Amino acid sequence: MRAAAGILRLAAWPSSRALRRTRVLYLAALHGTVDIDRDARGIPWIRAGDERDLYVGVGVAMAYDRLWQMDVLRRRATGRLAEVFGARAAGSDVLARTLAFERAARQSEALLSPPARANLAAFAHGVDTAVRRMRRRGQLPPEFHLMRYRPGPWSVSDSLAIVKQLGFHLGRNLQQEMFRSRLLAERPDLVRSFLAPKYPPGGSVTIAADAPAGPAARRGDTALLSAAGAAHLGDLFAGRQGSGSNAWAVSAARSATGFAALANDPHILFTQPSLWYQLGLDLDGERAYGVTVPGVPGLVIGANPDLAWGVTNSTIDTQDLAVGERTDPPGESRWSQTGVVRVRGGNEISVTAAGGTGYVDLPGPRGAEADPVALYWSGLHPSTEAESCQRMWRARDYPAFRETLRGFGVPVLNLVVATRDGTVALRTAGIVPRRDRQEGLAPAGAAEVAARWSTTLGFDELPEVVDPPAGYVVSANHQILPDGVGPHLGSDWGGPYRADRIGELLTATPTAHPDDFGAWQMDLRNGRAQRILPTLLKALDEHPPESPLAVFGHQSLAAWDGRDDADQAAPLVFGALARVLTERWITSRLGAAVADAMTDATLQVDHLVMDGDARRRLGETEDLPVVVADALTEAARRLADRFGDDPTGWRYGRLNRIADQHPLAAVSETLRSLYGSPPTPVGGGGQSVCLMYPDRDGQVVEGAPWRFVVEFGSAGSTRIRDVLRHGSSGNPLSPHYGDQTPAHAEGRLYEVRLDSPPEVRRRLTLAPRTAGRSDRARRRWASPPASMVLTVTRARGVATGGDSNGSSPAR
Template identity: 55%
Template structure:
């Protein structure tokens, strides 16, 4: 390190110290806005447990704790939802802001706020007051998070609307069907010769489903319709979506619940590891809540939320534990608007751009849809987006209620308030109940609709109403003794309810079921190990076919022959120290290049959402390859692809296969956003590069980008055993509770996360004698 670099490093570290010093985690503070006071106990990981005897003080203290740990992250999340990133980051984020403004989420957030009961509005107001109290205190001491100093701005006051908006935007992130529709539209226009090959969903006919039994439908539906034949989207409409259509969406989460009949202890178990992009700090935030009752005990809850959201999104209380996965049901439709659509609302706004000219934005739409960008000159078509999230809903209230639910019936009723995101909620209860329930607004879809953009009138037929909560997929206490949700297909083909046709590959779900059904007795420790299971389900499906092809036409080139031997000897587990997982990964990439990228071009190929299932279908189905126009037999294709893959790996790791390792390429390299944008800030924000096993098709989901860098996985892992005397809990969060780079809890949980281990957690939180205790009292004149 040069003297100048050393000087910069010291300067950055000094700049960050005031925000660390301003973080109050012990002692006593007097703050305006409290009724009777609260306490914040922090355990050895810095995780806060909030104690109060009334909801107002409970949520005030929760907001105070979150803001102390994650204020800058909270500000970025709300700016993203409001379309105000460019005020801070300049021209680089203008298009993202324009998209957010056109979604008009502030409009639906205001309507959602009006639906909240008085107690939930009061809770959000108290949470906001707590956030602002923490921000004010840090500002007075010159100790706002260092990101505000580096970017030279101060945060605006937090409002209840900010919390609602964050949830709405997260819901939009998880609603991904628009990718499938727009890809099919582009395929029809740009490469119609490949429509037959790549238009149909390729979920395996024998693949598992989340809810297996056929159920009577209580709502009559319209007759099925054939998929529409719509041409290309105008270039301007495509530009509106560019930031969303980035190819196969690496969505993934695992949750399972096992009944007492299958566990070693005779008590139900739940495991959940919700997957999100790896970031520093994580999107998840661990928190404990304790609302004292008249009996001195009251309600306890522990789990995770998203910074800026009051309550818990997943976790446990004394009676139950619940986990979440993205349901991936179809909640979006793109439509062709008529020349003069009957827009019922419009909004004009301006995106402020730091260092540049402001950008005017017009948002408009009708019932449950928004209009896209106007077409280019001479283009007569306009497009709109239907999305269930444009209907107001009260999921923020659900986050305040789930952790206090007293049993499965009460918990299920709470889920009725969910609109977005549409989730599968997996439940295990002290009384023995295990279940999975879809919660959220799902259009009462015309069967067969939603595959590609269609005329507005045709699309609107699916949007006259939403499925009744009781018609949404549900499986409670099945005879098999377990439920599994891993983003796979929701319902059998013959189910009368249509919730979509596009699903991610079923490999994680298949493996979880295999682990559950072959274990003689299941323990919490086993569930924790399974969250790190490295069996590659895609390899289990494809490797026999690939090896048979290579046996028919073995490669003669030495490196390719060595790769052949590595694959032949491989057990199909993605161990980081092995070379075979890397060979399999690069081989499938080369097959994908030949069948998809080389035919469609890199731009359209990168936008294919279901590329895994499409390529797997080509590997295993001769007719599919013939339909694509593949001139060579599979053995020739695989041999050539393996030869190219071997050369690729040799360029990366040298020409000695015995030295190759998967985890030299397959690594988690998440960094703080500012460190990514300005590498010189790496000395301040740090971040570790973690060699990793697993893959996009193992229970230990570690989804890589094209280079092999892991971009998505499970920052938080959680296991709960529901015992009569109270739950036993374990969890871990990559990085840690704090967003302050100089905090000891900025990255303290990463080693255990990397090792695949979990911390034991007391639902009641750390004992007072073992905790750092901060007491918050109503202010009577003193200054905090």
């Protein structure tokens, strides 16, 4: 690993030389000057007078910050990870080829407007420009040297494929549909207990019951997969799917400032660097700030001086499994394509993908006869969400913003909006099938699924609310419409607990102040405990446990304030108790393989705690007090095995730790020390507004890497506060690789103003190459000897130079 360390040192070397050179990069493709300014956090602010030039600048800046991450995301979407990572990535590549993300991206590219496609091509040109100069100087990100390969040219379809792949993994219904197929095939005796979702009675809904009623409920037909076929699909799509988010907006009338305000903290996997990329844009004075995904130009979430928007996963059902032979409608033809997954150090794998309009065929289990199965999914339809990302940030009022969402396909999102004039709104965007109630719970016959996907909901049929009487809107992955109201959108919603708590905070604060929003994003109240803990404590009071450890657990739960605080023992005890109850009621009956496929186990267990009839139907013979006392005794024993026999030393933060790592951190201790970060003890949990979602070992793998609050004000002022776990750079030697992490852990936010330009710490200027320049001058200016920092701006009298990766001056 000495060689690895040496490569990293070489990657840092040009930054000191960049201080001594002031250069401008001349590009033939530009129409005017582009400035890439870096603020104190290294965040790029791209300023241009021409839209294409702006996106060239975005490509240059993003490549210098996140090139290797962009390449990994591209490879994951197009099925080319195994070329770099070998056999361990082959399964991911086979899935990407089977689902034909790249083909779907090319179809969507054909649907883009000429200006939108030109912007994506300009972005690709900017990326390739940066890559050429980094390669010429041996300054590619060190991961390329360590893995011994070079990045290929960027394309428009690369950006679109990344969107398709991320959109698929934000889907929530497929895994639960596969669980139900296994339940029907392997444990039909438990169908009555576990087939139907268990959304809590009285739980929050996003939009009040003022929409027209939808069609009458009917039970959708189901088609049984064989046990082997269901298990095979479970293996094919193994891994947790679906992320959540919190977003809310308050109207001017409900805000203490007299202006509308918005908060958003989108939940995704904790990675290093983050999957979000902070970006400021300025097109001839039109300024905006927010985040996008590396590889995707524009803004996914953000604000301009007049409008702010956030997003959450809608959790609408947009994935269906169809069983049996299909007959495509007249005029529609099937397609088939064969490709090769190249495996580094291994044998190539041939993959044939096939399908038709809106669906792909799924492979069956080897050596077993099974009916053909197809996946219908919104992302297999051409769509223009990448164009929306270019247009949303330029909208100045809600009607204009709404129009930017036409053509949005995946992921299907709820967008929460606030405007300077005081409007607040929530709008769903994406491709949603028209289905009857109860359809989509489990796989169905090919003809039925094809019929429900033959038409999709029109843009004006999707959920929307503008300026509701309550004066605020909240979206937290909970049920969107009340039962029986409006179109049927699905059944597998996230729990209402976060939405309930946000609504509670807003209701208790008639005129909310945006300064409170950052604290609310860190709120630790466990909504699940708020619902079921009184019942559990009543049971324990009726039948107290006897072991000293369980007695301590009982006492800690009785004294608990319901907050998932890292310094308390009670949330640790509550989580352990819930896991033992899950094993008793679900895992012991379904078996580990089937139980692991259940994505709504939390709500199922909560339902069993609260409903004695449900426990009896399940076959539970013991009274609840006995069950809970036994479960707490076992939970306390497990905690003692893991954290010691002295329960006074038990702390939730010893388990609840963010363990995000760079993909190379597992290669060696040296790389782990460079790329990884030590686990961070945190508060919050799976059912708190401050969401910290654990894996099976209790380590936090998902949460809100980015938090965002926007407050409008008078005289055109827009105050933005945000923080991104880690930072803007993907280079571990950059000062901006982890500079925001302490603030993120502490709940602090940095301020950004749109009514004045950022304080420029570094600047890279791109300028058009004019025909009058001599060849000698062109060579001299087009090939600077140190990084692409070509104009160095002095801030407060201090000259600033290139970043530690020697790629971008302004980082």
